[in-house]
Amino acid sequence: MEIFYFLILILTVVFLAYNRVSLLMSMAIMIVLTVAWTELRHIVYVPSWFRFANGIVAVILIGFAITPLRRLLISDRLYGLFRKLLPTVSKTEQEALDAGTVWWDAEIFSGRPRWRKLLKVPAPALTEKEQAYLDGPVEELCRMTDDWEICETHRRLPDQVWDFIREHRMFGMIIPEEYGGLEFSAQANSAVVMKLASRNLTTAITVMVPNSLGPGELLLHYGTEEQKNHYLPLLARGEEIPCFALTSPSAGSDAASMSDVGIVCKGEHKGKKVLGLKLKWNKRYITLAPVATLLGLAFKARDPEGLLGGDEDLGITCALIPTDTPGVEIGTRHMPVGAVFMNGPTRGEDVFIPMDWIIGGQERIGQGWRMLMQSLAAGRSISLPALGVSGGKMTALMSGAYARIRKQFNIPIGKFEGIEEPLARIGGRTYRMDSARMLTLVALDQGERPGVLSAILKYQLTEGNRHCFNDAMDIHGGKGIITGPRNYLAHGYQAVPIAITVEGANILTRSLIIFGQGAIRAHPWLLKEMEAARNPRPEARKLFDRAIFSHVGHVISNMARSLLLGLTGGLATRSPVSGPTARYFRQVKRMCAAFSFTSDLVLLALGGSFKFKEKLSGRLADALIHLYMCSAVLKRFEDDGRPQEDLPFLVWAMDDSLYIVQESLKGVLENFPIPGIGRLVRWITFPLGAPYSPPSDRTGKQVAELLLSENVSRDRLVSGVYISDQDDASGRVHTAFHLALTSTNAENAIRNALNEPVTYENYPALVQKAVESGVITEEQATTVRLAQEAARAVIEVDEFTREEIEK
Ligand SMILES: Cc1cc2nc3c(=O)[nH]c(=O)nc-3n(C[C@H](O)[C@H](O)[C@H](O)COP(=O)(O)OP(=O)(O)OC[C@H]3O[C@@H](n4cnc5c(N)ncnc54)[C@H](O)[C@@H]3O)c2cc1C
Numbered sequence: 001m002e003i004f005y006f007l008i009l010i011l012t013v014v015f016l017a018y019n020r021v022s023l024l025m026s027m028a029i030m031i032v033l034t035v036a037w038t039e040l041r042h043i044v045y046v047p048s049w050f051r052f053a054n055g056i057v058a059v060i061l062i063g064f065a066i067t068p069l070r071r072l073l074i075s076d077r078l079y080g081l082f083r084k085l086l087p088t089v090s091k092t093e094q095e096a097l098d099a100g101t102v103w104w105d106a107e108i109f110s111g112r113p114r115w116r117k118l119l120k121v122p123a124p125a126l127t128e129k130e131q132a133y134l135d136g137p138v139e140e141l142c143r144m145t146d147d148w149e150i151c152e153t154h155r156r157l158p159d160q161v162w163d164f165i166r167e168h169r170m171f172g173m174i175i176p177e178e179y180g181g182l183e184f185s186a187q188a189n190s191a192v193v194m195k196l197a198s199r200n201l202t203t204a205i206t207v208m209v210p211n212s213l214g215p216g217e218l219l220l221h222y223g224t225e226e227q228k229n230h231y232l233p234l235l236a237r238g239e240e241i242p243c244f245a246l247t248s249p250s251a252g253s254d255a256a257s258m259s260d261v262g263i264v265c266k267g268e269h270k271g272k273k274v275l276g277l278k279l280k281w282n283k284r285y286i287t288l289a290p291v292a293t294l295l296g297l298a299f300k301a302r303d304p305e306g307l308l309g310g311d312e313d314l315g316i317t318c319a320l321i322p323t324d325t326p327g328v329e330i331g332t333r334h335m336p337v338g339a340v341f342m343n344g345p346t347r348g349e350d351v352f353i354p355m356d357w358i359i360g361g362q363e364r365i366g367q368g369w370r371m372l373m374q375s376l377a378a379g380r381s382i383s384l385p386a387l388g389v390s391g392g393k394m395t396a397l398m399s400g401a402y403a404r405i406r407k408q409f410n411i412p413i414g415k416f417e418g419i420e421e422p423l424a425r426i427g428g429r430t431y432r433m434d435s436a437r438m439l440t441l442v443a444l445d446q447g448e449r450p451g452v453l454s455a456i457l458k459y460q461l462t463e464g465n466r467h468c469f470n471d472a473m474d475i476h477g478g479k480g481i482i483t484g485p486r487n488y489l490a491h492g493y494q495a496v497p498i499a500i501t502v503e504g505a506n507i508l509t510r511s512l513i514i515f516g517q518g519a520i521r522a523h524p525w526l527l528k529e530m531e532a533a534r535n536p537r538p539e540a541r542k543l544f545d546r547a548i549f550s551h552v553g554h555v556i557s558n559m560a561r562s563l564l565l566g567l568t569g570g571l572a573t574r575s576p577v578s579g580p581t582a583r584y585f586r587q588v589k590r591m592c593a594a595f596s597f598t599s600d601l602v603l604l605a606l607g608g609s610f611k612f613k614e615k616l617s618g619r620l621a622d623a624l625i626h627l628y629m630c631s632a633v634l635k636r637f638e639d640d641g642r643p644q645e646d647l648p649f650l651v652w653a654m655d656d657s658l659y660i661v662q663e664s665l666k667g668v669l670e671n672f673p674i675p676g677i678g679r680l681v682r683w684i685t686f687p688l689g690a691p692y693s694p695p696s697d698r699t700g701k702q703v704a705e706l707l708l709s710e711n712v713s714r715d716r717l718v719s720g721v722y723i724s725d726q727d728d729a730s731g732r733v734h735t736a737f738h739l740a741l742t743s744t745n746a747e748n749a750i751r752n753a754l755n756e757p758v759t760y761e762n763y764p765a766l767v768q769k770a771v772e773s774g775v776i777t778e779e780q781a782t783t784v785r786l787a788q789e790a791a792r793a794v795i796e797v798d799e800f801t802r803e804e805i806e807k
Pocket of ligand 1: 505512
């Protein structure tokens, strides 16, 4: 009986916390319950300790719910302590933290994502004009480009490709139509880059750069009317080739530490003495710099003579400098691996520019870092993720086909379980990457600039690309290694580190930015607490009180949710859908509560020093990333109309992601900074042990089978890439794959009847014999012959004379 009452008390508290009932309402409920239990004792047995315990909970809640009381007792005292503990944040750090908006990341941090909100987000779609552009000029550009020729023969894009890009205004995808640009959605911008990258990376990167962070984007948001009217039409037509120079030899990831400088002074411009800046810079790795006509430059502005009447250090500033300005040095090239897009250093010495060359004019002096961070918050989710997904789709397409064409031990290698594993990883990852790409683009097109999600996309989709290429290389064996016009993998494989490194190198992005920025921006209360603690005004204490008590309620609620959802295996929460994905909606919600609860405890234990604990931060980033990936996968399945045949991709992706979330949280708790607490929290978040396992062998087999045959799921998975119908490296694979599938029955018949497998070496005599003995028809024989010749063409690799190689 006593246990029964004990359970009632616990369940009452858990119920209130789980449902996030407000403090006032909870207080009222506990008072009513205390009175009710006291009265009930006349009718049934109610232990006195139980009535007392209900009363104690009610009294504690009174202390928490009555604001003047709790301020006096708790929050005003904590306020001073919090102010002292607040970490110092530099201006550039603060501007990076403030950049962009929060979106689905906030739902994950809440611990209780609202699925209906996600499911109401529109499905991704292109306009007719955008689709026609992809089917027209983009398809044609893909057809025009020859990867080997570009990378190895010309080592640059041929002139006709540059002309085509200009003619079709591909450099102006983000520029509004009123300035002569294409004014494409983020969805279309990504689709163009993805398709181009599936043919040739150099073309894709060349097109992508003027459409991402750089002069065009900065002018659009911050330029003066005069600057926009002058430059945007020229940029849209490709008459100005832009580049943007931020990185210096000494300042890579820590770009804000650059030593490039602009001193405010008077100087000569167009024959007149005007106020301006004398610049000195040394930048490297700048894409398009060797051919740029318009240099976007970031430097630190200083005003030692006080000509502007303010501080000496004015801060990072962005300017646009025509590259024919005296003193500007460009032209030499770096050689990035795997691609030959224009990239090189730029230097300048005593280059005088007038104030109106600053982007946004003189009033924007010192605002450069904020402008860059704001632009990056959106841009990071477009171009590089598109490259990553393109790699995933191409490796899925080509590896599945190759694994069906290539035989060893007289069996297509894709039928071996050892090859099934990497094939399944490519298929599942690509499905997940593309889901996240599309969902984030929809957010962008709705006006969001989701800084944390952009960092997630950049990191996760470029890492996914790396994994896909590694697996594809293993599947292809020597065929992937021997370079030449017949190799469709090697350049993509070589170029993998480029996307990993640019726009925030991946280790830094995972270890420092994703959780670090997420915890502050997307957390429902932390930023409010920090703002209140920094606020010198008298009302700050009231704001702090509200934030800190809401935060405590948030932690208690997530603790209750983690425990209850853990004990019920997620069944205590409802799924917004029924069917095979319902289970996943519940599990993701469960893990959001566990993630949010664990994050809060880590932040509480480490305070401001958490930013130096990159291993914990990295693991929490992994959990956050995969909770977002899970959300995107579930949303995509609904958007696609719940195609049951795609379930193997979904199940692989969800099982893999949930397992990563679980292992990441376990890793955090095993390394929790306060001994013993980690074990306790693990008991709350995983009360019945670790529930998730990596994708099963059965799921892996189903995914591999989808890639090894022609079917609608495979078509959906790879949609948006260029499928060559030419007699070239990838075109030959598509042809051979189709023929291999078509000729299977006839080849099996020959093997069974004549006891010899067909190979591209023995087929002429064997097929003839099979026809003569009536095993197959003449029509079937033709298909087998074509299939074997096509397979030979795929399996062959290039060879060169020694002179050609050793020249
Ligand atoms: C092909 C190419 C094109 C580029 N295009 C441009 C361009 O157009 N314009 C431009 O301005 N720049 C450009 N860049 C520069 C690019 O953005 C930088 O390379 C990038 O910022 C990293 O700097 P870094 O290479 O000096 O590496 P470093 O900063 O030296 O980093 C080396 C490693 O240390 C890690 N690291 C650094 N700090 C931390 C930390 N706090 N915690 C954990 N890990 C950390 C990084 O993640 C990385 O793995 C380009 C670079 C390349 C290679």
